Amino acid sequence: MFSLTIRRHFMIAHSLPREVFGPAQALHGATFVAEVTFRRRALSKDAIVLDIGAAGGIIEAVLAGLNYKNLDEHPDFAGKLSTTEALAEYIAQTVAGKLKDSDDGRELAGIDVTLRENPDAWATYALDLSA
Numbered sequence: 001m002f003s004l005t006i007r008r009h010f011m012i013a014h015s016l017p018r019e020v021f022g023p024a025q026a027l028h029g030a031t032f033v034a035e036v037t038f039r040r041r042a043l044s045k046d047a048i049v050l051d052i053g054a055a056g057g058i059i060e061a062v063l064a065g066l067n068y069k070n071l072d073e074h075p076d077f078a079g080k081l082s083t084t085e086a087l088a089e090y091i092a093q094t095v096a097g098k099l100k101d102s103d104d105g106r107e108l109a110g111i112d113v114t115l116r117e118n119p120d121a122w123a124t125y126a127l128d129l130s131a
Ligand SMILES: Nc1nc2c(c(=O)[nH]1)N=C([C@H](O)[C@H](O)COP(=O)(O)OP(=O)(O)OP(=O)(O)O)CN2
Pocket: 016, 021, 022, 023, 024, 030, 082, 083, 084, 085, 117
């Protein structure tokens, strides 16, 4: 299995209105580092998983929908908790949606998103695809 990982960061505001989250029940900001890993069983005819520039562009397009947003007001998170874990799943699914109809996208075995909310805490969502 081959993998290619691209890293970007984005900033959001949100609240997590459940007792378990303590002070984070209030509106607060976060800067996340997103590491998006594309997995592929065999390399393309160009000997790559995906073109780095193309992959970076897709990730930037997805993160642009979150960057500088208050997720409490974001329609995709209405009635949902925007935890690090949930955001990782959202990014993986949205990136997969953008790739699904492309030749490269059909060859992917998976997309994993690791979101680092600080140097000591991160979450990963692993999306397995059919290839
Ligand atoms: N599993 C998760 N736990 C928490 C998340 C999360 O996304 N997934 N998010 C938060 C807060 O949004 C914030 O990032 C940290 O809040 P904070 O209360 O400052 O941090 P801790 O929970 O680490 O520390 P406390 O000792 O409980 O204050 C919180 N948890």
